[in-house]
Amino acid sequence: MILIAGIxxxxxxxxxxxxxxxxxxxxxxxxxxxxxxNDLVVDYNQGKLTGVLFAGGKEYRLEDFKGVYTRMxxxxxxxxxxxxxxxxxxxxxxxxxxxxxxxxxxxIDAAPCRVLNRSAxxxxxxxxxxxxxxxxxxxxxxxxxxxxxxPEQVRAFLAxxxxxxxxxxxxxxxxxxxxxxxxxxxxxxIRNLPTQFQAFVPGFNVRxxxxxxxxxxxxxxxxxxDYRYGGRDGHESEMAPFSLPAQVADKCFALxxxxxxxxxxxxxxxxxxxxxxxxxxxxxxxxxxxEEATGQDISGAIVEFLKG
Amino acid sequence: MPGPSVSxxxxxxxxxxxxxxAPFPPSWRRGKKIIEGTDLKVLILHDGVDAVxxxxxxxxxxxxxxxxxxxxxxxxxxxxxxxxxxxxCSKSRNLLTLENDRVIDLNHVVTFNRLPFATAFQFMRxxxxxxxxxxxxxxxxxxxxxxxxxGPVVNSxxxxxxxxxxxxxxxxxxxxxxxxxxxxxxxxxSSLRRFPRPHLxxxxxxxxxxxxxxxxxPSSVEPASLFSIGGQVFGDPDDLHPAVAKLARLADAEIxxxxxxxxxxxxxxxxxGADAVPRTLPGATLHALVALLERKLGQLx
Numbered sequence: 001m002i003l004i005a006g007i008x009x010x011x012x013x014x015x016x017x018x019x020x021x022x023x024x025x026x027x028x029x030x031x032x033x034x035x036x037x038n039d040l041v042v043d044y045n046q047g048k049l050t051g052v053l054f055a056g057g058k059e060y061r062l063e064d065f066k067g068v069y070t071r072m073x074x075x076x077x078x079x080x081x082x083x084x085x086x087x088x089x090x091x092x093x094x095x096x097x098x099x100x101x102x103x104x105x106x107x108i109d110a111a112p113c114r115v116l117n118r119s120a121x122x123x124x125x126x127x128x129x130x131x132x133x134x135x136x137x138x139x140x141x142x143x144x145x146x147x148x149x150x151p152e153q154v155r156a157f158l159a160x161x162x163x164x165x166x167x168x169x170x171x172x173x174x175x176x177x178x179x180x181x182x183x184x185x186x187x188x189x190i191r192n193l194p195t196q197f198q199a200f201v202p203g204f205n206v207r208x209x210x211x212x213x214x215x216x217x218x219x220x221x222x223x224x225x226d227y228r229y230g231g232r233d234g235h236e237s238e239m240a241p242f243s244l245p246a247q248v249a250d251k252c253f254a255l256x257x258x259x260x261x262x263x264x265x266x267x268x269x270x271x272x273x274x275x276x277x278x279x280x281x282x283x284x285x286x287x288x289x290x291e292e293a294t295g296q297d298i299s300g301a302i303v304e305f306l307k308g
Numbered sequence: 309m310p311g312p313s314v315s316x317x318x319x320x321x322x323x324x325x326x327x328x329x330a331p332f333p334p335s336w337r338r339g340k341k342i343i344e345g346t347d348l349k350v351l352i353l354h355d356g357v358d359a360v361x362x363x364x365x366x367x368x369x370x371x372x373x374x375x376x377x378x379x380x381x382x383x384x385x386x387x388x389x390x391x392x393x394x395x396x397c398s399k400s401r402n403l404l405t406l407e408n409d410r411v412i413d414l415n416h417v418v419t420f421n422r423l424p425f426a427t428a429f430q431f432m433r434x435x436x437x438x439x440x441x442x443x444x445x446x447x448x449x450x451x452x453x454x455x456x457x458x459g460p461v462v463n464s465x466x467x468x469x470x471x472x473x474x475x476x477x478x479x480x481x482x483x484x485x486x487x488x489x490x491x492x493x494x495x496x497x498s499s500l501r502r503f504p505r506p507h508l509x510x511x512x513x514x515x516x517x518x519x520x521x522x523x524x525x526p527s528s529v530e531p532a533s534l535f536s537i538g539g540q541v542f543g544d545p546d547d548l549h550p551a552v553a554k555l556a557r558l559a560d561a562e563i564x565x566x567x568x569x570x571x572x573x574x575x576x577x578x579x580x581g582a583d584a585v586p587r588t589l590p591g592a593t594l595h596a597l598v599a600l601l602e603r604k605l606g607q608l609x
Contacts, residue, residue, distance in 0.1 A: 041503035044478060044494040047485035054502065096498065099520050103496040110478040120479075123467035127448035130455050130467065147452065170448035172441055193442055194449050 002306040005030040006071035011288035015299035030055050035097040042107045067114040067306025075101045121260040122283035138255035140278040144199040151187045163200035203271040209287050210256040212305035216296045217242040239293040248276050354422040356381035367598045418604045421463040423470045460604040472584025473559045484579040487555035491579045492525040528569035535593045536564045538600040542593045
């Protein structure tokens with residue numbers, strides 16, 4: 001029996017639920033938007049973690065779950081808790097939903113079963129330069145980077161490299177933009193808060209999804225600096241399965257293991273010289289975007305991993 | 309007035325070739341008043357109201373001279389004129405330039421880290437969203453900077469926290485159990501009606517919701533604290549020293565305070581909690597901590 005937690009209408013969860021049904025795996029869905037009708041108890045006693053989840057009108061023992069796939073959001077961000085003109089926030093319901101979500105997350109983080117992914121492991125993505133150090137330790141190349149709030153240092157960096165892009169350090173509000181002549185006029189604004197600058201890496205994008213011992217590589221061809229938001233600038237993306245060199249695949253597996261992220265999306269640029277330059281490891285990848293474009297059975301791999 | 313300046317550079321990849329007689333990037337030659345071959349050996353990082361950091365600084369100064377250690381608060385760090393981590397041609401250099409133009413060569417110091425979570429005090433007048441963004445960015449910056457420090461660090465950071473292991477209570481309970489320390493029962497229940505736990509009480513300091521809450525075994529009357537410093541354990545009961553040392557090893561913590569309690573007249577001590585950044589340290593543990601820092605210096609020499 002596997003547990004899938006989050007908002008089931010979200011495509012990554014939708015595909016995983018469908019993949020479980022196709023394979024005849026028993027799948028329990030914890031719908032975050034139904035916390036008013038769900039209940040949970042988690043018990044810890046001398047090294048044993050047990051409990052009961054009440055969802056969909058039935059009770060399930062937590063220790064019976066073989067695997068968990070979670071994409072839970074903070075309860076406060078759910079639509080039903082946003083105030084409107086006709087209805088204020090129900091703070092009592094929000095408090096209960098927050099407690100239930102946090103309790104389930106605590107159990108998931110400590111559960112002995114397979115988990116995609118534990119929230120503590122996902123924190124490595126909270127600092128991109130920090131994560132880059134971990135990526136380097138796995139033997140993968142990362143872009144030349146400077147993190148600074150000194151405009152003079154940025155100008156010196158720009159003089160050393162043909163093209164420079166910039167983005168946030170934490171990943172919040174992070175859309176990659178190129179440092180062009182127009183943005184250079186506002187460079188002094190970085191004195192308020194350090195920003196991350198990187199030498200532009202030419203080449204095409206490859207997204208690698210690691211799911212346990214399986215790997216799926218997708219090539220993305222796009223003119224956009226950040227293909228994830230290329231549509232905003234009128235850029236289309238084309239995707240196709242990509243054959244990853246064995247050496248790079250081995251390093252991807254090693255990286256996923258070192259980060260304790262059995263499910264992750266690793267972003268690369270492949271340069272004209274054939275070098276693989278790694279940008280980041282996404283701990284909660286929206287793999288559905290790539291699966292729907294290429295037919296790669298990532299959702300199948302997810303439920304197979306959870307089943308054990 | 310120049311604002312704070314923080315920079316780290318990682319040169320994994322290809323850059324334009326540098327002149328062979330200039331192994332370091334030109335930006336490094338802008339550093340002024342570089343202190344080379346000084347007595348400064350220990351950098352203490354803390355939040356500004358830290359009795360342990362102050363006590364360690366005083367003890368180091370008494371044993372080695374007033375220039376042996378420097379104490380830098382979170383606020384001073386965030387206002388530093390320049391942080392620099394650049395690497396090129398297999399060489400690297402880390403410099404910290406404080407507001408008073410004092411430059412600390414981080415390649416030659418041991419760092420004693422007691423920084424809590426980042427603050428965003430410079431954005432107090434900004435919108436809540438901008439403050440939250442600034443907090444996330446500052447936390448990310450500090451995590452990156454602390455991870456890149458070249459010298460030994462006591463209370464090193466990881467993505468759980470800036471100083472030492474910052475696990476949640478369940479994780480500490482699991483580790484304490486593995487170390488052989490008795491633990492209390494704990495329940496998280498979203499419905500006291502559907503899942504009652506009448507033998508448990510609300511956790512200390514926890515306000516029970518109308519129908520849900522965190523429940524624990526009732527508190528015991530007799531408290532105790534033990535301290536593990538670099539593998540050495542201090543405090544009573546001493547028959548728990550091996551278990552406490554094991555817990556510190558499992559948590560990968562060089563400094564750890566372990567809180568226990570028991571009911572008066574009972575033999576059994578139970579685990580209450582652990583802290584990698586204890587707010588106070590008894591005398592013997594303080595000397596052990598300073599000795600640990602001095603041992604770490606040996607790794608630099």
